[in-house]
Amino acid sequence: MGSSSAKRPRVSIDVQADTRRRLRLAAAKRDMSVARYILEAVESRLLEDLGEDEGAPLSAKSDPVLAELWDNPRDAAYDQA
Numbered sequence: 001m002g003s004s005s006a007k008r009p010r011v012s013i014d015v016q017a018d019t020r021r022r023l024r025l026a027a028a029k030r031d032m033s034v035a036r037y038i039l040e041a042v043e044s045r046l047l048e049d050l051g052e053d054e055g056a057p058l059s060a061k062s063d064p065v066l067a068e069l070w071d072n073p074r075d076a077a078y079d080q081a
Helices: 016-030 034-055 063-072
Strands: none
Touching: 016 034
16 A cells, blocks of 8 residues: 555545544544545545556556547557557
């Protein structure tokens, strides 16, 4: 998950008081900080949605919407290069 000493971008979200309470309880159940709990939850969801290839270049396989745009005779010339 990366070094804790490295400077990382910060992400902030606003949540309802009940959600904050539930986050704190869930994190405590796992003996984790709320930040670690949220980060692991987000990373798990990213893995689910993007798979292992999240750092890979965009391709027709990784993005079906782009596949539709790229799959046309005019752009086929680029596939031969």
